[in-house]
Structures are given as C-alpha cells and as structure tokens.
Amino acid sequence: MIDVLPRESASIWLDLIETTPSLVFDPAMCRHKWGALTRALPGVTLYYAVKSNPYPDLINTIAAEGGCFDVASSAEIKMLEHQGVHPSRMIHTHPVKTDTEIERAVNSGVTTFVVDNVDELWKLIPYRHVIQVMLRLSFIAPDAPIDLSRKFGAPIQDALSILDVANDSGIQINGLCFHVGSQAATANTHADALATCLELSKKVKEKGLPEIVQIDIGGGFPAHYIGEPVDFDSFCAPIREVLTNAPDHIQVLAEPGRAISAPSMALVCKVIGRAKRRDGWWFYLDDGVYGAQSGRIFDGMHYRMSVFTSSNEQSGCVFAGPTCDSIDELGRYPKFPVLNMNDIIVFHEMGAYTLASATQFNGIAPPAVVNRALPGQIREHRLTF
C-alpha cells in the first residue's frame, strides 16, 4: 500500500527529526494499542515481548501502563532493570538456554522459566526450589505466516510424560504455554490451543501431578501491514469465548510483541541516490535491509509506504538500500513516481523486528530513534548491556 503525497507535506515528519533515516516512536500509539489489547483480553496478564523492540522509551511507556515483560535473554533482563522494571514483572520464555543464561536470570530475580524437552529440564535442577516452570507445547497455526511450532514446543501427546519426569526430579511445572506463530490471521488456533491446554490441565490434576495454575497463550497478535486496520476486540473474540470455560485458579498470560511495537514506530528516510538502469529507475534510500528494513529479511514483512514527492512522471522502479550489497533491495514497482533526490518516504508499522535486528554493515549505524513526545531529542538506544 503506497500513498503519494505532496513533497511539502513531508514537513510533518521532518519537523520531528534531526536527520534521516530516523525512526519516530509514538508513545500515544503504544499506549493506545496496549489499552486496546488489554480490554480485548479481560483477565489476561499481558507480558510485552521485549525481543520485538527493546527501545527504552517503549519499555518505559509500557511499564508506566503497569505492563509486564516477556524476556528471552539475560541481556534483556539487564536492560529492563536499567529501565527500573522489577524482575517480578518478567517471565523468561526462551525454551533453550545456556547454564550461564539461567544462572544470570535466576540471580536477577526472575522466577518463571520455560522448557519443552527433558534435556532442558536437567539444567533447571539446581534452581528447582526457587523457580517455577511452564511446559511449552507445539500447536500449528495454519494461518500464521511464521510457524513457531517446529523449532520449539513438545507435542501434546508427550506432555504428561515430561510433567512426570519433572515431578520426579523435583521441578515444579505448573504452567503450560505455546506460541502459534507470528502475525496470525485469526485467533482460532490460540483459542483451540487454549482449550486443549485447559483439557490437559484436568488430566494433570487427575494424575496427581502439580496443578496447572498458569497458561501462557503467547504472541501472534497481528500488526496492520496490509488490508484493514486490526481490531483487537474482534480478533480476540474466539479467545474470550474459551476463557469463559477457564477455572478461576488458572491465570492466563499473553505475550504480545509485534501488535504493540509495530504500530508504535514509523521510519522516515529519503532518496540519497538515483540512476536509470537496464530495469528502470533505481532509487537508493538511506535505510535498507541491513538497517531497520532487516525485518524484510529476517521477519518476512513488508511495510506500508507514504511517498512525499512533487514528481508527476511515472515509471517502473527498483528501491534499494544504502549499502553496496546486491541483496540490499527493497522492492520493484511497475509504476511509481519518478522520485527526486531528497524526496521523503515514510514506512509505517515499523516498530517490530526492525531496529531489533538491525546490523552495522558497511559501518552504517541503525537509524536514530526520536520520541514523538520529546521532539528534537534523539534518545539513546542500546540493545545489549
């Protein structure tokens, strides 16, 4: 989806930033999405998936809303602590961890961990009296473009035997979790998986194993990349229906990342070079697949564009990023305005899995981030500590 707008209108973006490329963080949008998803999932505790975007002001915005956090590494825990988030508001949901990683997380005060196999269980034995564990199960969402059910998750038919082994080893597994995959088209798989977990929790009780008191329904809540804006309330309806059958003693968790972080940032970049080549006009932008557009490569996403130009001519074109690598190409369009040097392009819904996976290839630093509520100030972002 491409909007073509007058070149002068770019000032609404350019006035916010010092230089291109910049990501503009909108805390109001972040709060709005957090609120909407909270209301769409009443009684569910939301743990923001830090991995999708660890930008400190975004973390602070969610923390101020009373949000909790889903972490995948001790570096993320450290970063959150640096932002004043107490470890009691974090869960560590990575199913595979090094011993060092576990030791650091436990020492920080995080008490909830995830396993999906017995080899991982053994690593947790030294900490069994101070932690609780969730068992990750594998469910396939046929409508999610990113399948997370292959790399992680025990098959449902192995669940009871893993819970048995854990119990024999003195490890308290009292939670179940899953991740149906990213950017799900519907919440049907969430709902089915939640129902299956509720069924399983009955069997667990019948077997006399430690009672299931937590079910984490993971992420997969969509951002608005194409088509109509996402309505969390309708999206979550199938989940709410199953929730009515959940016994009171089971706390339900969710781990939205993309749904919150994607709409909270837009990328402002400009045309820094152009050349007419064999296959049409090439427009070179100051951000590409080694920068914030790394999401195209790692995350498979494409972003809505607003193009600010005074050009009236149209032509076939290729967009490319600023590095000297041939993979750094952003798309081909059979018909596009023939852009001029310094024309502005804003990519929307750019907060998730973009800055988080940016590189420094060619010595080019990732885009600066500007907080829309603090115009003119470039806020430091450090991804590791």
Added chain:
Amino acid sequence: MIDVLPRESASIWLDLIETTPSLVFDPAMCRHKWGALTRALPGVTLYYAVKSNPYPDLINTIAAEGGCFDVASSAEIKMLEHQGVHPSRMIHTHPVKTDTEIERAVNSGVTTFVVDNVDELWKLIPYRHVIQVMLRLSFIAPDAPIDLSRKFGAPIQDALSILDVANDSGIQINGLCFHVGSQAATANTHADALATCLELSKKVKEKGLPEIVQIDIGGGFPAHYIGEPVDFDSFCAPIREVLTNAPDHIQVLAEPGRAISAPSMALVCKVIGRAKRRDGWWFYLDDGVYGAQSGRIFDGMHYRMSVFTSSNEQSGCVFAGPTCDSIDELGRYPKFPVLNMNDIIVFHEMGAYTLASATQFNGIAPPAVVNRALPGQIREHRLTF
C-alpha cells in the same frame, strides 16, 4: 563438508578461547592469503574491502603487510584512522553516497571516489579540485552467485557520454572500475571486463577526454567454502594474461575482501540445547543467523564444519541458532551424529560477511573475537565509531 572428530580434540580450539561462541582470528593465515594474492597479481595494488570484515586486528595485519583499503563509508574511514591507517591508502568505492558522507570522507583526506551516474556526479562538484573519480561500469559474471552488476554500474555504451558530462562539469574522471560479483568461479569475467576497460581507455584518449590512469578490477576473488582449496595463482591467470596488454601508465587496482577475510576466521560454538522433535533431533547452537551465521542469510553462504563429538549414533537432524525465531535455522542433515550437550562445532572460512552483518537480536551479542597470536585475550571489536 563435515568432518567428524573426537570430542577431546576440540581442545585445540577450546584452549584458544574463553567462551563459546568465539571467532578465532588467525593473522598468519591472513598474511598468507594476502601474500598469495599479491604474488598472483603482480603489479596490481590490492585494496582490502573493509566491509567484508572490519575487525581491527585483521586491519592491522593487512596494514603491516603494506596493504591498502577499500572503504564504503566514512565510519569505515574513521575506524581505519583509529588503527593508524593514513587516508592516502584508502579509496572510497561506494557508487551512491549522501552529501554528508562525501563531505566527511573528503575532510578525512580520502581523494578517490566512484560514480556510476550523473545524479551522483553533481554531488562531487564542490570537491572537483581536490578529488579524482572512477567511473563504475557494469559487467555480468555468469558464474558469480552474487550479481553486483544490477544495483551498480553504468552500461559500457553510456560510459563516454558520462565521461563527457563529467569533463564539462570540471570533474576529473581518470579511472574505470567494476565488480563482477562475489565468489566468482573463474576470473574470465574479470579478464574480459579488464580488456574492455583497456579498449575504452583508448577511445577516451582518442576523444581528448582526461586520460584513464587507473582501472580497478574490484573483488570477486573466491574463498574456500566448498570443493578444493582456492589457488589464487591459477585463478588469476586470465587476469595476468590481459595485464600484459595494459599500458604502463595505467595503474591496476583490485579490492579483495572475502578471499582474505573468510579464511582468516573460524567460529567455535557448542550445542546448548537439544530436543527430539517430529522431524528428528534438533541441536541448538550458541550462534545462529542473527550472529556470525548472518552470512547465510545476507551473503547466501554455507560453511565447512568440524564436529567434535564422542557420539556413535547417527540420525536425521536440524541445526538451529540460539534465538527464539523460527528463521534461525542452520541446516538439515539426513544423517548426522546425535550430538550431546556441549559438543563443539567449528565452522571454517567464517571471516567474510559474518561478524560484519551480525545483529543483537534477543539481546544476544555477536561472538567475541580472539586473536590466535594473542591467546586468552579477547580483543575489542567496534564496527562503528
């Protein structure tokens, strides 16, 4: 290509490092490859392509051999200066640059730049009295897996008109350059393109345009990823043949990156998790496609492996990286030793486009780098300044 070796033999690698994952830099190998390519291309000045691996000790090793440097950004210039390399030993070969980028490079003292279109020429006008420029031409190497002729390079038939425009604008274009693509199977395209440039330089002289005094034959020199080790002497034979026809006043340059940096580093990592899943054993390593293995994604390369294990069993398996993302998968093997926790895998030829494009996704820092000549010391590497 996979070697299976006894688990205890891993000590030859583990003794060099403090922790896994680590990249081990071998300065002797770096010098060896630099020397071999220098001898294979007599009379050609080698400019190491910094983008392939900007690790400071590697830069220092090449600088100590009297090498020159090909840079793609002012950040790379700054980094080289920090290592004591004088700007007179650098050329800036990125065909598309921002005004700021050009200003910074000129202020640093770099005097050679590249263009491939007239829009780029205009940017150089303010500096026309202090710089010289090479015109990048586009040649397609049918045997190079990475085609660099689409994104950059003027078609040969446009060359004289661009040189004309430059001359009228008072910009001195006295060089020609090209890049036939990465990891070329033969140097036939190098040789053909060099011959075409020599022909063109005659026409340039006939037309009374500023004489061509430099031809840069770019990179594309291969590393040893598969098959037999690379013999630079045989590989470069076609280039040497054309060089015998080059007039004395033309200085020939080349920009090897991968051929030098790839063999100079190996990646030592270990199994940090394993699980038997629907599709066989999954082995989780402590480096993956968001780390040094980013070269698999961005650069399309696969690396030779040495596996150190005491396992005798074989099974189908999947290798995966340490992040929670499903794209972080390293390969599937129908038959592989069933590895144990902490078994070691060394990936060879891992110096090019690996560390240079590593991310910090999940808060996981890129692998540490250890200089083999300075065992036990982890050397700082900073990609941007």
